[in-house]
Amino acid sequence: MVATGFVAVLTGCAATPATETAVTNQTALENRAPLLPSALFPGSAQRFSAWHCEPAQQHLVTATNANDLRLWSLHGAWRLPQAVVASGARYQDGEISFWNRGDKARVETPRGQLKCSLAEQRDALTRAEKPGVMFFGQGNEPGWSVALANDTPTLTMQTNYGEETIELPYMVSVMDNEAGRVVIENADVAPFFRVRIEAGACFDNMSGKPFPARVTLTYGGDQYSGCGQGIAP
Structure with a gap:
């Protein structure tokens, strides 16, 4: 694409046909990594916190930024702006609010109130x-991981505790920014794989560490479940 107001004249060089330029630009776009939903990322936060809540046995994940809080439950993700409060820290968006002081927190929703305690960070x-x-997911038993490159639609997969590593191109079959859901798979390339990423509270099944996304990997006729996180520059 030529920037408005900028014209370059090269003596003796033929102009590039418009159709050829369009094809070139389209190819460049297809070779770029997709923009993933923001609900998969911590924002500027440096850490994730896991909260165990009563009475509904809910487990939540939060990441605190300068002016807002990102909140993940088993049912989705929210970004709550900071609100004025006399003590502690309060974040609210409509009927959903999160207030905490130290290792205690209270969550209010239209369905009721939760009292939470800090469990892991x-x-x-x-x-x-x-x-x-730009995105890293992992799971256990057997250990596996997937890493999405930040520049091209390329996936690096490790399975069987890192004994097998493959790097393959992928295509996006589902991209739902509002729900924070992405599905990628290979296109006419063997072996077949599919990776499903969904924004929501996730906890490593060995360490209990919190993540903002659930990851499901289908590969080699098997299905693996784990957690993941978007990684911003």
Whole structure:
């Protein structure tokens, strides 16, 4: 695409046909990594917190930013702006609010109130730890991981505790930004795989560490479940 107001004239060079330029631009777009839903990321927060809540036995995940709080439950994700409060920290969006002081919190929704206690914390993954990766998911028994490159639609998969590593291109079959849901799979490339990513509270089944996304990997006739996180630059 040529920027408005900028014209370059090269003596002796033929102009590129418009149709060829359009095809080139389309190919470039197809070779770029997709923009993932913001609900999969911590924002500017440096860590995730896990909360165990009563009386409904709810488990929540939060990430606190400068002016808002990101909240994940088993049913989805919300971004709550900071509200004025006499003590502690309160975040509210409509009828949903989160108030906490230290290791105690209270959540209010149209369905009722939850009293929560801080259970676990985990530092958010960064690009310094995972260079070139915009999303990382992992699971256990057997250990596996998937990493989506930040520049091209390429997936790096490790299975069987890292003994097998493959790198394959993928296509996006589902992209629901509002729900925070993404499904990617390979296109006419063997072996077949599918990765389903959904925004929602997730906890490592060995360590209990909190994540903002649930990840399901289908590969080699098997299905694996785990957790993941978007990694911002």
